[in-house]
Amino acid sequence: MNPFFKLMLKLMSSPKINMQEDYARVRKVQQILAPKPKKGYIIMDHKIYSEDRSHDIPVRVFYPKERLYKEPLLFFHGGGWVIGDIETYTNACINMADLTGRTVYSVDYRLAPEHPYPAGLYDCYRVAEVLLKHLEMSGLSDEKDLILIGDSAGGNLAAAVSLLLRDRGQATPMKQILLYPVTNWDHSEASPFESIRTNGHDYGLTAKKMEEYMALYQPDPELRKNGYVAPLMAEDLSNQPETLVITAEFDPLRDEGEAYAEALRNAGNKVQVHRVNGIVHGFITYPKTAESVVEAYEVINAFLNA
Numbered sequence: 001m002n003p004f005f006k007l008m009l010k011l012m013s014s015p016k017i018n019m020q021e022d023y024a025r026v027r028k029v030q031q032i033l034a035p036k037p038k039k040g041y042i043i044m045d046h047k048i049y050s051e052d053r054s055h056d057i058p059v060r061v062f063y064p065k066e067r068l069y070k071e072p073l074l075f076f077h078g079g080g081w082v083i084g085d086i087e088t089y090t091n092a093c094i095n096m097a098d099l100t101g102r103t104v105y106s107v108d109y110r111l112a113p114e115h116p117y118p119a120g121l122y123d124c125y126r127v128a129e130v131l132l133k134h135l136e137m138s139g140l141s142d143e144k145d146l147i148l149i150g151d152s153a154g155g156n157l158a159a160a161v162s163l164l165l166r167d168r169g170q171a172t173p174m175k176q177i178l179l180y181p182v183t184n185w186d187h188s189e190a191s192p193f194e195s196i197r198t199n200g201h202d203y204g205l206t207a208k209k210m211e212e213y214m215a216l217y218q219p220d221p222e223l224r225k226n227g228y229v230a231p232l233m234a235e236d237l238s239n240q241p242e243t244l245v246i247t248a249e250f251d252p253l254r255d256e257g258e259a260y261a262e263a264l265r266n267a268g269n270k271v272q273v274h275r276v277n278g279i280v281h282g283f284i285t286y287p288k289t290a291e292s293v294v295e296a297y298e299v300i301n302a303f304l305n306a
Helices: 003-012 019-033 090-100 119-133 153-167 194-198 207-217 254-266 291-305
Strands: 042-049 056-063 073-076 104-107 147-151 175-179 242-248 271-276
Touching: 019 207, 042 119, 056 090, 056 119, 073 090, 073 119, 073 153, 090 104, 090 291, 104 119, 119 153, 147 153, 153 175, 175 291, 194 207, 194 254, 242 254, 242 291, 254 271, 271 291
Parallel strands: 073 104, 073 147, 147 175, 175 242, 242 271
Antiparallel strands: 042 056, 056 104
């Protein structure tokens, strides 16, 4: 790993940052630093209303320069359920659309702690439900053609949405892509996963931050064991979409992501796992020429087009 990059990661891992106290400031900094997208892209904004009409759920639609495939991607962004939004993920979604040749729907779900679990999950579920029921909105010819994708907390939400769709008797998407997802509820030193201890201190996302994010998302420690909060804890993982799990070598969430893939496989689902070596959590937001991004999209496209 590049020594300068490693130093920057260590600075970002500072224990002085307490997400439970500093999340609002981190959001502001993130929004200021988010790169502005280049011109030449068609981006459309839509709103979907919650089932009880109490609020709208913004959805941004990204069209690729060249649309090669009809099946769209429904994307849930990362940020520990606390930070991140449509704006900070705009460049990542532009890259996603162009590099896959598919339309991308990005959901601006409600964030904790103002809106703790299950608010964000229900927003994501609602958008999936509407797109699956109203095929004309997304141009789908078959409801199973919708593909769920999310990174980090967004990967957690994609997995949870798939479980919730099944449990509520809805159609489930044909495929889902989980990028370094959160799948477990415990990120303390007592975690069963070694990557929490080996990668949980100096690589940007820390075990401490994950504990703080989880406390903001679901304040009750016992309720964090719910399968919709921690998909790895779900009692039934059968009848899930064909799944691609991508992990990062120096990510504290690496082992739990790979464990979820194994649990899905053991439940009878078709699953692929790919670990990107030499990189850390969150790399899908890097420039599209970055080696890790190029590698990830080679795997993603092979999975989507198989």
